[in-house]
Amino acid sequence: MITNLQLPSVITVDGPSASGKGTLADTIAQKLGWHWLDSGALYRLSALSIMNNGIPPDNETKIADAARNLNVCFKNQQVLLDNDDVSDSLRQEEVGALASRIATYPLLREALLERQRAFRKAPGLVADGRDMGTVIFPDAKLKIFLVADVGKRAERRYKQLIEKGISANLSVLLEELRLRDERDMNRSLAPLAPAPDAKIIDSSNLTVNETVARVMAYWAELNPVT
DSSP: OOOTTTSOEEEEEEOSTTSSHHHHHHHHHHHHTOEEEEHHHHHHHHHHHHHHTTOOTTOHHHHHHHHHTOOEEEETTEEEETTEEOHHHHTSHHHHHHHHHHTTOHHHHHHHHHHHHTTOOTTEEEEEESSIIIIIOTTOSEEEEEEOOHHHHHHHHHHHHHHTTOOOOHHHHHHHHHHHHHHHHHOSSSOSOOOTTOEEEEOTTOOHHHHHHHHHHHHHHHSOOO
């Protein structure tokens, strides 16, 4: 029987949409040589799957079934579905909006719960999302809650989409992020909130490297060199 002491270590990175969770988590995972889980992508993949297969967005049972059958892996900030890179498709705002909507479904969250926990493999896992430190990995050794001003987040998402050749409107993005924040923070099931023992980092005025350095410093404090 495997005890918690024998399980691989986990670092969780939670926070609102477009706060930079994915980039931070992937970079930390690469530095440590660990695995990376972009949990939000699982919900986006579920949303993309039902859009592509004509499944009604209110059919909770079929959506949960589709989620159970996703063949996905994460590598170098790429999301691979059946070995195809669908990273850009997942960043479309309509996919993100639908993902936020269906993420409130208990059957879907139940279907993805064990799938997310199965990513916990040696030598360790960095998991990003909205409830990684509160629900999925409550025993994580280090929990980060990454926040940023909504205006800054909208600008980052706008720049990201434009660089990928995806049309976007900054004011629309800003309003969508505000609505998504409200929905994520106020949902009854696993609302977006920092774990009591999470380290809160405001990245509004930090570069990626500065944010990474802060997380690595927290990790070093927990694992002093003897």
